[in-house]
Amino acid sequence: MTDKRLRADAARNRARVLRVAYETFAEEGAGVPIDEIARRAGVGAGTIYRHFPTKESLFQAIVADRLRQVVEHTREQAAADPGEGLFAFLFHLAEQGATDLGLTEAFAGVGVDLATSLPEAEREFTDLMTGLLARAQRAGTVRRDVDVDDVRTLIVGLQAMRRFRGERADRLYPMIRAGLAPR
Amino acid sequence: MTDKRLRADAARNRARVLRVAYETFAEEGAGVPIDEIARRAGVGAGTIYRHFPTKESLFQAIVADRLRQVVEHTREQAAADPGEGLFAFLFHLAEQGATDLGLTEAFAGVGVDLATSLPEAEREFTDLMTGLLARAQRAGTVRRDVDVDDVRTLIVGLQAMRRFRGERADRLYPMIRAGLAPR
DNA sequence: ATAGAATCGGGGCGATCGTTCCGTTTAGCA
DNA sequence: TGCTAAACGGAACGATCGCCCCGATTCTAT
DSSP states (O other): OOOSOOOHHHHHHHHHHHHHHHHHHHHHOTTOOHHHHHHHHTSOHHHHHHHSSSHHHHHHHHHHHHHHHHHHHHHHHHTSOHHHHHHHHHHHHHHHHHHOHHHHHHHHTSSOOHHHHSHHHHHHHHHHHHHHHHHHHHHTSSOTTOOHHHHHHHHHHHHHHHHHHGGGGGGGHHHHHHHHSOO | OOOSOOOHHHHHHHHHHHHHHHHHHHHHOTTOOHHHHHHHHTSOHHHHHHHSSSHHHHHHHHHHHHHHHHHHHHHHHHTSOHHHHHHHHHHHHHHHHHHOHHHHHHHHTSSOOHHHHSHHHHHHHHHHHHHHHHHHHHHTSSOTTOOHHHHHHHHHHHHHHHHHHGGGGGGGHHHHHHHHSOO
16 A cells, blocks of 8 residues: 555654644644644644655545544444444544544545545445444444434534534433434 | 624624624535635634623634524414415424535534523423424324424524535425324 | 765745835815 | 815735746665
8 A cells, every 4th residue: 555665764754644634633623734733743834745746645545544443443342232232323424523523523524525536535434334224224223214314414423523612512412312313 | 682882883893793604604514714704704813802892702603693583483384374384484493404514504403502502592492392392283184102302303404405416405395394294 | 974865944936814104185164 | 166184996015825847955776
């Protein structure tokens, strides 16, 4: 995946930039100046642009990684309780969005269009949601007429609530759950 | 409210700027350049700054007006069915947010902090929500443990869904309603 | 150890945007 | 109609940001 045969200092700097950019995007969102990331990483802006041709490509690399983490985390958890898997996923994602503005923006389509720029990550994510939803419906915790697009919509709403309203959003989780339950 | 004794051309320009800014903020959000509004209004940027000392003050004037409209619209509708008033309000606001980025941002706290910059509008709005909520609870369509802050949180979530997911968000309205209903 | 290539850092360019300034125009009154 | 002050518009300023360039530095193969 990473280009082979990077010089030792280049590899070190690339890793450092990724790590710092990760934290910085999470804190500040896609609006952060590249210079700010360069400063925090202790490198020049030129160094960042040698590894990532544009700011957007750096942003994408990080979002892809973040999505992979969420998918993995969910796969580990979801095996246990089919009925709760989808809810655990939704609320976990809402929490993530609260401390990771970059992730929230990615879902809302700010800065990146996941479907076109990161098709594999997008597909993996969709498959995950499809599976969780089907299992929850089979277990009887979610109405039959909910589809994957509804789940996607819910994610956007939940992340917005969590981001802009903080922990007050937690109070709505049980109501969301009740709203999805079969009547 | 408006300063008295404006020269005729000044008054005409002020009104034109307000109208154009209203439309432009709705379409493009708080990010629009002032020059763009000036261009659309057929005036110079200087003219705008003579009437509104900063971009933010122009933005606030418009948000205040928008809030007043929503409050008025809701008051007209709400008298009829106490049980449905809150839901009509919520979904109306979601629709408004879909075509008015400025309003969405105002609720989410982007660009303005309503509570500190427009305290009277904020209070009027809060009173409206309090009344709608109490009436719905009395009518038995909303759980007793829902408070005004929860409603505010819901608004943020609903507007985000509507904005970023378009009409797909409509499918979730019935589920939101069900989620708020007493168990 | 050293040459040569890969990499580095940060100043600089061009674009954008909020805001100000000022020479010009125009409304309103006598 | 002529005078004055208010209002106009748009060029210009300063700050910000994405991205590029290039002289200086550091790595690595020999």
